Amino acid sequence: MSKEEDELQKLMKNQKKIFASLKKRSPDIAALFAAMYRDSNAIELSYREDFIDKFKEMFKDIELEEEAPHIEEDDGIILTRATFDKYQAELKEIVDTGLNEATKAIVTAREFGDISENAELDIAQEYQRKVIARKAELEKIISTCKVIGED
Numbered sequence: 001m002s003k004e005e006d007e008l009q010k011l012m013k014n015q016k017k018i019f020a021s022l023k024k025r026s027p028d029i030a031a032l033f034a035a036m037y038r039d040s041n042a043i044e045l046s047y048r049e050d051f052i053d054k055f056k057e058m059f060k061d062i063e064l065e066e067e068a069p070h071i072e073e074d075d076g077i078i079l080t081r082a083t084f085d086k087y088q089a090e091l092k093e094i095v096d097t098g099l100n101e102a103t104k105a106i107v108t109a110r111e112f113g114d115i116s117e118n119a120e121l122d123i124a125q126e127y128q129r130k131v132i133a134r135k136a137e138l139e140k141i142i143s144t145c146k147v148i149g150e151d
Contacts, residue, residue, distance in 0.1 A: 011122050012043050015051055019058060021105075021123055027062045028093060029101050030055075035064055036130045077141055081149040084142070091138040094131060102128035 011017070018037075022030045034055045038048055052064070079087070106128060109120035 007122075011119055012037070012040075012126075013047055014119065015054060017119050018051075018123065019054070021120060022055075022059075025105070026097075026101065027059070029098070030059060031062045031064055032098065032131070032134075033127060034059075034062075036134070038064070077145040079141070079145045079147050081147055084145065084147045087138050087142055091135065091142065094135045094138070098131050099128075099135070102131045 018033075022033060025033070034052065037043070038052050040048065043051075055062075056064070102124070105124035106121065109118060109124040112118050112120050
């Protein structure tokens with residue numbers, strides 16, 4: 001594991017800083033971050049489960065959705081109409097507000113001072129990378145999938 005990966009892993013385990021940052025974000029952004037944290041394989045399962053338990057306790061009004069099911073075939077991904085619509089709505093949310101909020105989080109974090117020791121900046125940049133990656137993933141799925149079920 002590289003030094004950067006080790007530092008990021010330590011940062012992602014610092015739930016105190018993460019929750020302090022999430023309290024400043026919109027409920028949609030907090031839920032998106034929590035879902036990404038839950039689904040991340042970079043953090044041990046016990047940390048992820050503990051984080052989600054604390055998240056649900058702290059943000060009682062925010063409901064985390066389970067990962068939408070999809071089936072992969074040789075031809076591509078097959079989605080139900082409901083899952084396809086959900087993915088389209090998620091992509092629209094990312095384009096409309098998610099990218100802008102990620103950028104604002106970086107700007108805000110830079111205002112905290114020394115960027116070489118700025119945990120908030122590291123979190124904001126990682127969040128932005130995840131938002132961009134999720135956007136790319138959704139665009140690929142939506143553009144190549146086959147939708148089944150009611151129209």
